[in-house]
Amino acid sequence: MDEEPAQRHEIGVLMTQMGEAALAAARMLANTDGATRDRALAAAARTLEQRADDVLAANAVDLGAAREKGLSKAMLDRLALDETRIAAMVRGLDQIVELPDPIGTVIAAWRRPNGLLIQRVRVPLGVIGIIYESRPNVTADAGALCLKSGNVVILRGGSESHHSSGAIHACLVAGLEAAGLPPACIQRVPTTDRAAVGYLLSGMADYLDVIVPRGGKSLIARVQQEARVPVIGHLEGNCHVYVDRSADLNMAREIVRNAKLRRTGICGAAETVLFDRDCVATHAGPVLRALLDAGCEVRADAELATVDQRVLRATEDDWYTEYLDAVIAAGVVDGVEGAIEHIHRYGSAHTETIVAEDVVAAERFLAGVDSAIVLHNASTQFADGGEFGMGAEIGISTDKFHARGPVGVEQLTSYKYVVRGSGQTRP
Amino acid sequence: MDEEPAQRHEIGVLMTQMGEAALAAARMLANTDGATRDRALAAAARTLEQRADDVLAANAVDLGAAREKGLSKAMLDRLALDETRIAAMVRGLDQIVELPDPIGTVIAAWRRPNGLLIQRVRVPLGVIGIIYESRPNVTADAGALCLKSGNVVILRGGSESHHSSGAIHACLVAGLEAAGLPPACIQRVPTTDRAAVGYLLSGMADYLDVIVPRGGKSLIARVQQEARVPVIGHLEGNCHVYVDRSADLNMAREIVRNAKLRRTGICGAAETVLFDRDCVATHAGPVLRALLDAGCEVRADAELATVDQRVLRATEDDWYTEYLDAVIAAGVVDGVEGAIEHIHRYGSAHTETIVAEDVVAAERFLAGVDSAIVLHNASTQFADGGEFGMGAEIGISTDKFHARGPVGVEQLTSYKYVVRGSGQTRP
Numbered sequence: 001m002d003e004e005p006a007q008r009h010e011i012g013v014l015m016t017q018m019g020e021a022a023l024a025a026a027r028m029l030a031n032t033d034g035a036t037r038d039r040a041l042a043a044a045a046r047t048l049e050q051r052a053d054d055v056l057a058a059n060a061v062d063l064g065a066a067r068e069k070g071l072s073k074a075m076l077d078r079l080a081l082d083e084t085r086i087a088a089m090v091r092g093l094d095q096i097v098e099l100p101d102p103i104g105t106v107i108a109a110w111r112r113p114n115g116l117l118i119q120r121v122r123v124p125l126g127v128i129g130i131i132y133e134s135r136p137n138v139t140a141d142a143g144a145l146c147l148k149s150g151n152v153v154i155l156r157g158g159s160e161s162h163h164s165s166g167a168i169h170a171c172l173v174a175g176l177e178a179a180g181l182p183p184a185c186i187q188r189v190p191t192t193d194r195a196a197v198g199y200l201l202s203g204m205a206d207y208l209d210v211i212v213p214r215g216g217k218s219l220i221a222r223v224q225q226e227a228r229v230p231v232i233g234h235l236e237g238n239c240h241v242y243v244d245r246s247a248d249l250n251m252a253r254e255i256v257r258n259a260k261l262r263r264t265g266i267c268g269a270a271e272t273v274l275f276d277r278d279c280v281a282t283h284a285g286p287v288l289r290a291l292l293d294a295g296c297e298v299r300a301d302a303e304l305a306t307v308d309q310r311v312l313r314a315t316e317d318d319w320y321t322e323y324l325d326a327v328i329a330a331g332v333v334d335g336v337e338g339a340i341e342h343i344h345r346y347g348s349a350h351t352e353t354i355v356a357e358d359v360v361a362a363e364r365f366l367a368g369v370d371s372a373i374v375l376h377n378a379s380t381q382f383a384d385g386g387e388f389g390m391g392a393e394i395g396i397s398t399d400k401f402h403a404r405g406p407v408g409v410e411q412l413t414s415y416k417y418v419v420r421g422s423g424q425t426r427p
Numbered sequence: 428m429d430e431e432p433a434q435r436h437e438i439g440v441l442m443t444q445m446g447e448a449a450l451a452a453a454r455m456l457a458n459t460d461g462a463t464r465d466r467a468l469a470a471a472a473r474t475l476e477q478r479a480d481d482v483l484a485a486n487a488v489d490l491g492a493a494r495e496k497g498l499s500k501a502m503l504d505r506l507a508l509d510e511t512r513i514a515a516m517v518r519g520l521d522q523i524v525e526l527p528d529p530i531g532t533v534i535a536a537w538r539r540p541n542g543l544l545i546q547r548v549r550v551p552l553g554v555i556g557i558i559y560e561s562r563p564n565v566t567a568d569a570g571a572l573c574l575k576s577g578n579v580v581i582l583r584g585g586s587e588s589h590h591s592s593g594a595i596h597a598c599l600v601a602g603l604e605a606a607g608l609p610p611a612c613i614q615r616v617p618t619t620d621r622a623a624v625g626y627l628l629s630g631m632a633d634y635l636d637v638i639v640p641r642g643g644k645s646l647i648a649r650v651q652q653e654a655r656v657p658v659i660g661h662l663e664g665n666c667h668v669y670v671d672r673s674a675d676l677n678m679a680r681e682i683v684r685n686a687k688l689r690r691t692g693i694c695g696a697a698e699t700v701l702f703d704r705d706c707v708a709t710h711a712g713p714v715l716r717a718l719l720d721a722g723c724e725v726r727a728d729a730e731l732a733t734v735d736q737r738v739l740r741a742t743e744d745d746w747y748t749e750y751l752d753a754v755i756a757a758g759v760v761d762g763v764e765g766a767i768e769h770i771h772r773y774g775s776a777h778t779e780t781i782v783a784e785d786v787v788a789a790e791r792f793l794a795g796v797d798s799a800i801v802l803h804n805a806s807t808q809f810a811d812g813g814e815f816g817m818g819a820e821i822g823i824s825t826d827k828f829h830a831r832g833p834v835g836v837e838q839l840t841s842y843k844y845v846v847r848g849s850g851q852t853r854p
Contacts, residue, residue: 030797112816116805123797125827209827230657230828251850258852366845370457370550378543378848387853388844389539400552400636400841401657402829414827417815418793421805423678425685426814 011191015199018154019207021184022127026152028182029124034101034150036179041144044175045093048140051171052086058167059136066134066160074265074324078134079160089140089168092392096144099391102409103150117420122413124150126209129200130394131156131223133215136164141392142212143172143186148391149412152185154208156200158215159192166190201226212407214395232403232411234395236322237267237350239380242339242365243287244356245278251377252283252355253290258379259353260328261294267396268351268383271322272329274339280304280332288330300330319346336361340368347371349398351383372398372405438618442626445581446634448611449554453579455609456551461528461577463606468571471602472520475567478598479513485594486563493561493587501692501751505561506587516567516595519819523571526818529836530577544847549840551577553636556627557821558583558650560642563591568819569639570599570613575818576839579612581635583627585642586619593617628653639834641822659830659838661822663749664694664777666807669766669792670714671783672705678804679710679782680717685806686780687755688721694823695778695810698749699756701766707731707759715757727757746773763788767795774798776825778810799825799832 029037048055059081066079105122112118128151132138139157146153157165169188176183189196200211205228212232213223223231241259243252259270275284285307288298292310299314300307311330318329319342333339336354343352353375354365362376373383373396383406385393390408397403403411456464475482486508493506532549539545555578559565566584573580584592596615603610616623627638632655639659640650650658668686670679686697702711712734715725719737726741727734738757745756746769760766763781770779780802781792789803800810800823810833812820817835824830830838 110816112814116809118815123827224655228651230826248850254852255850262853362847366847371843373844373846375846376848378846378851379853381853382543382846382848382851384853387539388545389537399657400550404841405547405844414831416798417800417832419800419802419805419809420789420793421803423675423682424805424809425681426689426806426808426811 011193011195012199012203014191015189015196015204018187018189019204022152022154022187022207025182025184026124026127029150029152029185032181034103036181037147037150038097038101040175040179040181041093041097041147042175043178044144044172045090045097047171047174048086048093048168049090051167052083055086055164055167055171056081056083058163061163062136062161071160072325075134075160077263077265079136079164081136081164085137089137092137092141092386093144095386096148096391096409099148099409102148102413107415114424115422116424119418120415121418122415125412125414127152127154127207128412129154129156129204129208129211129229131197131200131211131213131215131219133158133219134160136161136168138214138394139165139168139188140172142394143169145392145394145409145412147185149409151412154187154189154200156189156196162192197222198226202228205229212394230402232394232397232407233399234267235350235398236348237269237383237396238272238320238322238346238348239268239270239350239383240272240274240339240343240347240352241270241380242274242333242336242343242352242354243276243279243283244336244354244358244361245276246358246361247279247283247355248357249283249286253287255353255355255377255379256287257290257294259381260291261296261326262379262381264326265324266381268381269324270328270380272319272331272346274331274333274342275304276335276339277332278335284330291328295326297327298330299327301332303332304330322348336364336368339365343369343371350396351375351380353378353380372396438620438622439626439630441618442616442623442631445614445616446554446631449579449581449614449634452609452611453551453554456577456579456612459608461530463608464574464577465524465528467602467606467608468520468524468574469602470605471571471599472517472524474598474601475513475520475595476517478594479510482513482591482594483508483510485590488590489563489588498587499752502561502587504690504692506563506591508563508591512564516564519564519568519813520571522813522818523575523836526575526836529575529840534842541851542849543851546845547842548845549842552839552841554579554581554634555839556581556583556631556635556638556656558624558627558638558640558642558646560585560646561587563588563595565641565821566592566595566615567599569821570596572819572821572836572839574612576836578839579614581614581616581627583616583623589619624649625653629655632656639821657829659821659824659834660826661694662777662825663775664696664810664823665699665747665749665773665775666695666697666777666810667699667701667766667770667774667779668697668807669701669760669763669770669779669781670703670706670710671763671781671785671788672703673785673788674706674710674782675784676710676713680714682780682782682804682806683714684717684721686808687718688723688753689806689808691753692751693808695808696751697755697807699746699758699773701758701760701769702731703766704759704761711757718755722753724754725757726754728759730759731757749775763791763795766792770796770798777823778802778807780805780807799823
């Protein structure tokens, strides 16, 4: 009991120091140009390439600890790095370098009848706090996206990926130093103590302009309860595929299989497949058997439970569940309107797709479903900033405020109005 | 003491009913088009024209009570309506009708190499809560802007303007009914009980998508402490005019006089004038005497205090103060860099202007001052959505998150991604 307040005080001192360093770095960053920030990112990419073995070694330490803790297969998949994933991180950094510099862009400009020229100009948000869990690549993506958009960032990764994130962060800092930028532009909380999260949420309003949480329900709930600065929220992805009566059967089978099974641990993975009542007889069997044959568990309503003996019965909870695993809920709805109703009732407003040849049905679905991303004849797994051509992303926002959908470089900016006159006064 | 919990329960029931009605209205509104919403707004404008006498009579009741309470001149100015101000409200409504419908607009569209067509499409935020104080025209502006942008709104005006707001709100409801829209699209809390504010801030997260507070420091502080939904904040406008050594003297005098005195009660009114040390001898005297001659109190630093015997001495507090009255602080700074430093130290990041013929100095000021609106050779009183050509506004946001500067129709929207494919699955 005697140690706790002392330790808390120590973390408070640490976090305040990080906040002060962030403000100082933000002031320096405001006086640099996009080319300098790009040089830092390119140097970070080259460093990450060269240090791939170090990063894999650090990841092996994290994976060993995670297996001992008995983490789920989906969690281990999120945590695991290999040469392919490191190459993807490097490619992500290089892609961010190639993106146009968002800062200083004139988003809109118009002249008023009184001669005033008004411009809306893009500026950084300022200092961003990012709280994430197991996926170590967030360190590279988030750090790079924040720097690209002229922001300073304080990263707080999960304890599971502590060593992996540390090794990746070291590459980013090497890049900053190579470009002559302060290392404090991309800071990482150097402790796994959960008290640091509390400071980020409620003790650093003087330093942080926004917090981006990336994680499960308990983190999100804590953020919503405690945060004293604006949040770009990332709720769960309870994503749906709706198979319309007009769907091409082969396309429906391929899209459902891909949406569910390509990677089960990402937020854009489908968790429920809905069949139009009018195509249960023709489509449900082949689509669900393809999933079952691929090793996916299917939990269905009464009508679909008879399709195959391997099908289990769904409970009410299943419609709400983000499995992040090879499990899918399957139900029957009355056409597009039924699908919209089901999705609004049970979904998380993340990503939903309709498979349909009928364009009228598709357009009704696209207009009627109030989710961050709605698709027609494409897999929900495209819910990804890279796949959208935005470069790497910090996550998919299910908020409607400030940023919705993939959060890339542009979503990490604000704007200001620059007005040029010639002596105008207001009548 | 026995009555309080019962009364609180009653207000809770009332607010929940309003929230449920708002959600139902939002669902109905999603199935209407912009033309219907415009018809409602045009009908509201005509009704407000016809009922001008009713509104003035209601305003007279509010003004009488306000004078009895001894409200300041600035407060009375904010509260007072006359035929000119009602005509301005009507004109504001008509201007909002004329604005293009933001909803459904394709903000951006691009095709990916795999053939996916991605569109970013504008959608409403949902249900907006607006908490404001004395200015009754907010009822018309805010109600109309929310409806134009496809949102449902719950208005909670100040007790000072209760009767005026009620009369204006009745005109809006008449407009909704004329267009066949549910009256619940624009709701007004029918009680002056402050407990209603508490419910809006923390008890209605299931109903509200965003809260917009408009008011003084105590309201803002309460909102920042209690709000459980996103906020579009409107902090004070401690606005600055900086007179550069290169300033045209006549222009400086006219801009300073207009920025301070055109209307002293609005957030874009200048509160501090800063003089470049190199033009104190030439510019400070004429500019400050013009203010003094017009009846403005001047509180200056030591260097400027000798300019005229009517000049008072400023204290440290004056640099922080939003007077909203015929009072101005005046100080000397070392050129543009000194002005930027002073503004960042004392300002509220609302609106600042530079008077200068030197374009290099002006560009440095426009780039270096991190405020929502920065101007060159124009009065700070242009900080206004109408003056920006955005139609009426809900206020000027000093936040960097979601909306900055004038909050008009576009700032009350979100977007979603609509993706059209032909069977694409993710590799």
